[in-house]
Amino acid sequence: MEIQTPYLLFLGDAPDALAAKVAMGIKQWHPEYCVGQYRMDTCQADCQLPDLDIAAAKAAGAKTLVIGVANRGGIISPAWIDVLKQALHAGLDLAAGLHNRLNAIDELVDLAKSLGRQMFDVRFPTQTFSVASGKRRKGKRVLPVGTDCSVGKMYTALAITEVLHQRGLKATFRATGQTGILVSGAGVSVDSVVSDFISGAVEELAPANDADHWDVIEGQGSLFHPSFAGVTTGLIHGAQADALVLCHEPTRTHMRGTPEFALPDLKTCMALNLTMAHLTNPAAKFVGISINTSQLAESDAYTLMATLEKEHNLPVVDPFRQGVERIVDQMLAL
């Protein structure tokens, strides 16, 4: 799945900035993909991009309108359809990562077909994949893994990719979830792949590459999450990562969505991730710990990170506060 850039970011009728989180992510990580934003009258979010109507976006070179907003329920809103149709008429493709599909809305399907436009529902893979071979492949790979879901794995992966690029090194971010796909324009939503093919999909997503090329694979879920550990296991095996980064949110009181389940301690979590990773890459090592300290005061955050650094003898950073330079140093020293 390769979505044409640049994008017009559709913020629709977002009731607040959080609702436009996907658009914000695209703007943050790939400002060069974004020619402007489209906001309806009631929109309360702002990506600080030029406000463009469809014709102006087309004139500015936009190839795809990306739905960067999630309303309550996470579905494509009937209130958006007119704008989406205008975009198709103007020659733009559409992309969305919501729970229902652009390709399930008849009037959009018919119009896109008659105009020769593409509509990408990035949550739903359209490819078929092979069963994983487990065969070792060339190139280097790094994979963030988590104590829990939503602890900063995508952010960490994107930050690592950026640092590698800044240093002039060969690196590709490999998205495995809908937000990552919309941020980067390509990828596979692995939690939507049929379970026989999880590892195979990741082998295909991050294929053999130059010996000095890094694939930075977005992590998913957690081996300690009772709902999603199957996805995480398949992803780890398919990734054959050389380097693992542990991601953690220190104020989380239980596994996301499952109040009966406590978070693992970091040592236990790293040990099990290594056990699983070693099956397909016996040389896999942790190269750092990435802590999302957004819920902590600055001084508490730095105290915590210093303690963890001593305890685990690895670089410990908050990618948002400090960047991931030190983790990348450790990766490159492998």
Place this chain on the structure above:
Amino acid sequence: MEIQTPYLLFLGDAPDALAAKVAMGIKQWHPEYCVGQYRMDTCQADCQLPDLDIAAAKAAGAKTLVIGVANRGGIISPAWIDVLKQALHAGLDLAAGLHNRLNAIDELVDLAKSLGRQMFDVRFPTQTFSVASGKRRKGKRVLPVGTDCSVGKMYTALAITEVLHQRGLKATFRATGQTGILVSGAGVSVDSVVSDFISGAVEELAPANDADHWDVIEGQGSLFHPSFAGVTTGLIHGAQADALVLCHEPTRTHMRGTPEFALPDLKTCMALNLTMAHLTNPAAKFVGISINTSQLAESDAYTLMATLEKEHNLPVVDPFRQGVERIVDQMLAL
């Protein structure tokens, strides 16, 4: 998915007994489901059931024609279509577990629809599942796990179910693969479930039950298989098994389909399975080891099992040679 019994077993043009393995399994485990077999002129397999044509099968009470044969390629053969249409006309449903779908063959779909018949493609779940909650549920559950794929997990589960029934205990076999579904008439092919829902599908397949009821859940894959461990992980977490049985084939030289991967030793394999199982059931324990010794001479088989029994301090049996009584004793002693 609940397939109506009794069955007419369709052996088609099976070139040898192995090709009719699914039919043989149904006959072995549920002879009471089988009113007869249908063999085409060139059929070389025999389930030792009355040979019935469609009209005779209907008269004998058959509700479903089950395709119990897999030709090379595992697809529904054009040579079978006439018989399948006769069966629909006679009022039988159809069931198959092959790579292509009965429901993708237009002439069968149209005919089944016009006659109000059902066609079950058991490899492809038609339900949607919820994400697993991980919430502990009542009832007892036992799960065979393997050093590899195809080492006897289904056979072991069916044998355990049979012994529990013989002892007058409440037990249900829960099929998780296409052969198990055709053998038992119900289940979910978990390796075909979208990966986000593996554990959720198993929670639904083996729901809360009476405190003294055993769900005997068919295992899939292996935590040590680089292609399928994601499925196995999700299955273990969803199962919340109280009892685990390790299944092993001692002559296997490498993991099935992946020559680069050695089999784990039994201790390592049991330890990782326990680690994973303890996430959703901290009390999970191994209650036995089930060895498929079909490739060994009898004396070698018994010597091996005696050695393993001493080493692991658990009942070690070949379910085919000795039955699983001793494993069931250990389960019930938990």
